[in-house]
Amino acid sequence: MYPEYIKRSLLLFVVITCFQQFVNAQANYKKITNYRVYYGWAKHYPQDWMITRQFVNDGKSYFLLVNPQTLETKIDEPDFYQVKPMTIEEARTFFKATPYVKALQKAESQSVSTQDAGIESGMPKQTGITLTADLCPSHKPLDKIIFTDIIAEFKKVEHPVPVALSITGIWMRQHPQDLDWLKKMQDEHEIYITWINHSFNHRVSATLPLKENFLLEAGTNINFEVLETEMAMLKNGLLPSVFFRFPGLVSDKKLVYEITDFGLIPVGTDAWLAKGQQPQAGSIVLIHGNGNEPLGVKDFIKLLKSKTKSIAKKQWLLYDLRESVDEEFQGE
Structure with missing residues (x-):
């Protein structure tokens, strides 16, 4: 069993993540520039995400990310993650064991x-x-x-x-x-x-x-x-x-x-x-x-x-x- 403080931290992470996904999924990005294919690894404990796109909207940078285990996608700001840029070959090798x-x-x-x-x-x-x-x-x-x-x-x-x-x-x-x-x-x-x-x-x-x-x-x-x-x-x-x-x-x-x-x-x-x-x-x-x-x-x-x-x-x-x-x- 996990200690109580870890349980609370995990619960808070889930709540924050769900809220971010809801907000980002509903957002209208009306001022998109520099929309491009961009591969990489984005980590925010406990989940690894694969980056597939990068773009700027109204002066802010964003990623389009996919959860390689569930195939879910989301839009988020890079600052929330530990990020490692990759080539497409490196990304597919890194995530090769995933359903995605x-x-x-x-x-x-x-x-x-x-x-x-x-x-x-x-x-x-x-x-x-x-x-x-x-x-x-x-x-x-x-x-x-x-x-x-x-x-x-x-x-x-x-x-x-x-x-x-x-x-x-x-x-x-x-x-x-x-x-x-x-x-x-x-x-x-x-x-x-x-x-x-x-x-x-x-x-x-x-x-x-x-x-x-x-x-x-x-x-x-x-x-x-x-x-x-x-x-x-x-x-x-x-x-x-x-x-x-x-x-x-x-x-x-x-x-x-x-x-x-x-x-x-x-x-x-x-x-x-x-x-x-x-x-x-x-x-x-x-x-x-x-x-x-x-x-x-x-x-x-x-x-x-x-x-x-x-x-x-x-x-x-x-x-x-x-x-x-x-x-x-x-x-x-």
């Missing part, structure tokens, strides 16, 4: 496919799914029924309900009211959102073959597509996660490694509902919440209604994407 780095390595090992490279599912022992909804550029409004229905179905067994949203910079710009509604649902603890980087422009051509389409289109600036989206998230009060979803699920090996060099884990799917793919235990399900895929939304609502009794008995749940991926690599 193992997930990056798995995504790289699955980089050959033109479509759906990256992490496609969580642990098959899970009695439920991880829901991901993509918010690609669209002139149509947000499909709010997705969120109101999962809140209604899960209110007695999961609260808030976890959902991962793949968001583009263009969608944020086009739909400020819908974005505010999502933030309000999160602020009211109805849903818990993991924000996935889905590129800024989500370029797509109706005529180009897949190997030359989406982010593989000639002239694509991958630094802009990734970092500008993260800055837009921060300016809108969203906390970037460690995940990335390729537009159209299209990539090649070179692009996958470019994304993992940003410290981002590509997330695919093994159940794109609008394409008739049926979810299994532990599936990462894909639907579009941007109004452009009514069939996928309809199929998801149908799936949800079919699981009403199982949900009530906690035999079919929605999983946090971070926990789902983290669990797969714990103990390896």
Whole structure:
């Protein structure tokens, strides 16, 4: 057993850390400059964090950090930590035994496919799914029924309900009211959102073959597509996660490694509902919440209604994407 003074110190640390994460996650960083990839080790007892970004906002320096054990991210000021700058190779070696780095390595090992490279599912022992909804550029409004229905179905067994949203910079710009509604649902603890980087422009051509389409289109600036989206998230009060979803699920090996060099884990799917793919235990399900895929939304609502009794008995749940991926690599 720990002495009482150590218990009190640990409790105070937890309270302070939770408060800082809450404040930082809700902050809107409106005056960002020098936003860049920056790797390093940041320690504040008892937790080691991996630094992935550095930026300045209104004259103050900040880090974007990831907990390599849980895949949680946060924004914090450097002065709170013991800091050691590293190259990407040094950082990945230092944290090589963690679920975060193992997930990056798995995504790289699955980089050959033109479509759906990256992490496609969580642990098959899970009695439920991880829901991901993509918010690609669209002139149509947000499909709010997705969120109101999962809140209604899960209110007695999961609260808030976890959902991962793949968001583009263009969608944020086009739909400020819908974005505010999502933030309000999160602020009211109805849903818990993991924000996935889905590129800024989500370029797509109706005529180009897949190997030359989406982010593989000639002239694509991958630094802009990734970092500008993260800055837009921060300016809108969203906390970037460690995940990335390729537009159209299209990539090649070179692009996958470019994304993992940003410290981002590509997330695919093994159940794109609008394409008739049926979810299994532990599936990462894909639907579009941007109004452009009514069939996928309809199929998801149908799936949800079919699981009403199982949900009530906690035999079919929605999983946090971070926990789902983290669990797969714990103990390896």
